[in-house]
Amino acid sequence: MEASSSRSRSGSTTQKRCRAVGAAGSGLTVQALNDDALRSVFSCLDDHFDLARCSAVCSSWNRIIKTADVMRDLYYKRNPQARGSSSDISMKSYFEELAMDEHVSSLSRGSAEVYQWSGHPLRATLCRMKSGLILTGVGDKILRLWSAESCKFMNEYNVPNAKTLVDFDFDENKVVGLTSSQFCIWRRNEPRSIFQSGGASFHHGSCMSYADPEVVIGCEDGRAFVYDMYSRSCSSIFR
Amino acid sequence: MAAPESGDGNNGAARMVTLISSDNTRFEVEAAAASLSQTLQLTILDGGGGGGDGIPLPNVDSATLSKVLEYCIKHAPAAANGGAPNATAVDRAELERFDNEFVNIDQSVLYSLIMAAHNLEIEGLQSLVAKKVADMIKGKSPMEIRRTLGFPDPTPEEQAEMNAHMLEYGWAYE
Numbered sequence: 001m002e003a004s005s006s007r008s009r010s011g012s013t014t015q016k017r018c019r020a021v022g023a024a025g026s027g028l029t030v031q032a033l034n035d036d037a038l039r040s041v042f043s044c045l046d047d048h049f050d051l052a053r054c055s056a057v058c059s060s061w062n063r064i065i066k067t068a069d070v071m072r073d074l075y076y077k078r079n080p081q082a083r084g085s086s087s088d089i090s091m092k093s094y095f096e097e098l099a100m101d102e103h104v105s106s107l108s109r110g111s112a113e114v115y116q117w118s119g120h121p122l123r124a125t126l127c128r129m130k131s132g133l134i135l136t137g138v139g140d141k142i143l144r145l146w147s148a149e150s151c152k153f154m155n156e157y158n159v160p161n162a163k164t165l166v167d168f169d170f171d172e173n174k175v176v177g178l179t180s181s182q183f184c185i186w187r188r189n190e191p192r193s194i195f196q197s198g199g200a201s202f203h204h205g206s207c208m209s210y211a212d213p214e215v216v217i218g219c220e221d222g223r224a225f226v227y228d229m230y231s232r233s234c235s236s237i238f239r
Numbered sequence: 240m241a242a243p244e245s246g247d248g249n250n251g252a253a254r255m256v257t258l259i260s261s262d263n264t265r266f267e268v269e270a271a272a273a274s275l276s277q278t279l280q281l282t283i284l285d286g287g288g289g290g291g292d293g294i295p296l297p298n299v300d301s302a303t304l305s306k307v308l309e310y311c312i313k314h315a316p317a318a319a320n321g322g323a324p325n326a327t328a329v330d331r332a333e334l335e336r337f338d339n340e341f342v343n344i345d346q347s348v349l350y351s352l353i354m355a356a357h358n359l360e361i362e363g364l365q366s367l368v369a370k371k372v373a374d375m376i377k378g379k380s381p382m383e384i385r386r387t388l389g390f391p392d393p394t395p396e397e398q399a400e401m402n403a404h405m406l407e408y409g410w411a412y413e
Binding site for chain 2: 029031033036037040042043047054055057058059
């Protein structure tokens with residue numbers, strides 16, 4: 001009863017759009033697969049990196065991977081304890097966590113390459129890393145920016161008025177530094193600061209975080225000051 | 240070996256059903272084999288497919304159907320005794336060998352099989368073929384995946400989309 005299996009009856013040029021009705025011999029392409037079929041393929045992948053790369057293959061794959069929550073399903077499959085306890089976790093923090101997990105496991109899996117270089121004449125006690133860049137400082141009068149990939153020096157920023165920095169942060173345009181009673185702003189491509197706050201409004205600042213357009217400064221007395229970077233004024237104080 | 244049984248029914252007991260492909264080829268198989276398809280199982284339980292009637296499968300062509308039935312006939316005995324319990328290691332190894340061999344086929348046939356397995360709801364075949372495609376994807380960049388699976392070269396517009404999508408999961412490209 002076996003039918004003759006003449007699989008390549010015609011060329012593979014024509015039937016791109018034929019869905020389930022396509023004949024096996026007439027060149028069904030991968031683009032003829034429907035959502036269900038693709039979902040079954042994606043659910044066989046057990047690596048988030050493969051899924052992430054699949055999502056960039058074409059827009060319909062991207063849509064399916066997003067809407068079908070295959071990423072999340074795989075995350076729960078690999079981390080059963082996470083199910084339920086944090087079901088509302090946003091996609092963004094979920095991916096942050098995922099990237100960190102992958103980072104940690106790749107470090108613990110095999111050998112790591114360690115690069116070491118002299119960045120400051122005095123010991124630098126703080127560094128921040130973002131989008132392939134490392135900013136180092138605290139300990140002397142200067143902040144230095146490095147490429148995380150090549151360890152190359154990229155730029156430096158002078159701390160004005162012989163003050164001592166206690167914390168700093170940066171984004172693609174600006175560097176923001178904190179001394180005990182002031183904060184300073186640098187443009188990423190200039191060594192001299194373009195703005196220093198007028199002191200007096202806070203004392204004993206000990207830490208800061210910066211998310212354009214606001215900078216939040218935590219002080220030793222337990223107060224947090226929120227500054228607007230553009231109006232350069234304190235917009236709120238939290239106790 | 241294992242040419243699909245031609246349904247001469249030499250044990251006299253096996254019930255046969257007839258399936259008709261989209262291009263009107265008739266296939267006669269044991270009901271037990273056809274019943275691996277959830278879709279067909281219902282019809283067969285209702286007594287359909289026997290005698291001169293046949294069950295039409297307008298979405299499956301004869302080349303694909305013969306391939307699907309090759310799978311069903313091979314897997315029917317194991318499915319009948321509930322899979323693993325009675326199966327010897329040798330039996331299982333043989334099925335595994337068959338499966339590996341079975342998906343060693345042209346991509347266009349593979350894609351037709353995926354669609355047919357979904358249409359007919361044959362669970363084992365669905366996952367076998369899906370896994371084969373997934374294996375072709377693993378460890379590759381988006382562009383390599385496109386090439387491997389036979390996508391056409393991306394238009395500039397599609398290339399821009401790909402770049403944008405790659406930014407969404409930047410950590411996957413380090």
